[in-house]
Amino acid sequence: xxxxxxxxxxxxxxxxxxxxxxxxxxxxxxxxxxxxxxxxxxxxxxxxxxxxxxxxxxxxxxxxxxxxxxxxxxxxxxxxxxxxxxxxxxxxxxxxxxxxxxxxxxxxxxxxxxxxxxxxxxxxxxxxxxxxxxxxxxxxxxxxxxxxxxxxxxxxxxxxxxxxxxxxxxxxxxxxxxxxxxxxxxxxxxxxxxxxxxxxxxxxxx
Amino acid sequence: xxxxxxxxxxxxxxxxxxxxxxxxxxxxxxxxxxxxxxxxxxxxxxxxxxxxxxxxxxxxxxxxxxxxxxxxxxxxxxxxxxxxxxxxxxxxxxxxxxxxxxxxxxxxxxxxxxxxxxxxxxxxxxxxxxxxxxxxxxxxxxxxxxxxxxxxxxxxxxxxxxxxxxxxxxxxxxxxxxxxxxxxxxxxxxxxxxxx
Numbered sequence: 001x002x003x004x005x006x007x008x009x010x011x012x013x014x015x016x017x018x019x020x021x022x023x024x025x026x027x028x029x030x031x032x033x034x035x036x037x038x039x040x041x042x043x044x045x046x047x048x049x050x051x052x053x054x055x056x057x058x059x060x061x062x063x064x065x066x067x068x069x070x071x072x073x074x075x076x077x078x079x080x081x082x083x084x085x086x087x088x089x090x091x092x093x094x095x096x097x098x099x100x101x102x103x104x105x106x107x108x109x110x111x112x113x114x115x116x117x118x119x120x121x122x123x124x125x126x127x128x129x130x131x132x133x134x135x136x137x138x139x140x141x142x143x144x145x146x147x148x149x150x151x152x153x154x155x156x157x158x159x160x161x162x163x164x165x166x167x168x169x170x171x172x173x174x175x176x177x178x179x180x181x182x183x184x185x186x187x188x189x190x191x192x193x194x195x196x197x198x199x200x201x202x203x204x205x206x
Numbered sequence: 207x208x209x210x211x212x213x214x215x216x217x218x219x220x221x222x223x224x225x226x227x228x229x230x231x232x233x234x235x236x237x238x239x240x241x242x243x244x245x246x247x248x249x250x251x252x253x254x255x256x257x258x259x260x261x262x263x264x265x266x267x268x269x270x271x272x273x274x275x276x277x278x279x280x281x282x283x284x285x286x287x288x289x290x291x292x293x294x295x296x297x298x299x300x301x302x303x304x305x306x307x308x309x310x311x312x313x314x315x316x317x318x319x320x321x322x323x324x325x326x327x328x329x330x331x332x333x334x335x336x337x338x339x340x341x342x343x344x345x346x347x348x349x350x351x352x353x354x355x356x357x358x359x360x361x362x363x364x365x366x367x368x369x370x371x372x373x374x375x376x377x378x379x380x381x382x383x384x385x386x387x388x389x390x391x392x393x394x395x396x397x398x399x400x401x402x
Contacts, residue, residue, distance in 0.1 A: 033234040108330040188388030200376035
């Protein structure tokens, strides 16, 4: 009895950790690149974006998992999209009401969570086949992995682009900010180099 | 300014200055996935142009003539995604019926366009830029498609040559493509002084 319990717990932990590293959505699966590039000029918007994605991912995984037995195969993508769109609308209205400046800063990238491939990929690959608990754990793992990646990328860009992290000065006075890091160029090149680094570290396995 | 020059400015602005891929980071997934060969890139570009023109115009009409007068803006995202999915389906059926050879060459790309963020992104940007004329919205939507086609074809051309270059092992594939895209976006920043 205890043994089987241990096994289940181990499986859940593995599902949770998969999202953080082994199947990290950005570094390993190359999903959800658009928000990754667009909102990472500073850590704060990146973190907010990550929280929105966690919320939407969690809610849509719960709903999809609950209705997985009712889904008709040819209509499932449409149902996924509509579920996701509903929760994105909720997240967007929440941001507009409580964090209006952040909502303005993120602009159309909050509604664009609807077409973020991570969410539809998890709905299709995990939630539509697994019971509630596994789907929830998977959503949390994937969401945390995504947020963490976003924050790492944003921290590098904010540090080099403005000399600050979380809007607090950390670099010495003499540091001249690299303006390019805050621009689209910085996003593409930083992500490219980070991906290269991840490939280098895990190179033997991949 | 007369109507024609407004339309022309809108078109150039969305193709060069506000290029969806290189300045707004939209449609990066197909941009990385399909830019390996120039003929496939061109096919993808054409399909996106077609769908984006159709759905941009349609969503603008729905937004301005139905949702706004009735105060239903809350349902905007749900409506937009439905229109896009419907437009993709319609285009797919139309092409399969009347241009079967074209349909075969598009293959998997057509259904994938539904989740291309460039399409939904453009529909949202049309609202953000406060485009207030149907013709202007249609021209800008078409321009967005052309801009996407241009960016993905340039990238495919570069990648075909990149295959012969000696890239460090850890940077092969997606990383070097992203870095190349960064340099391209640097080049496109030169246009930003032209028009707002």
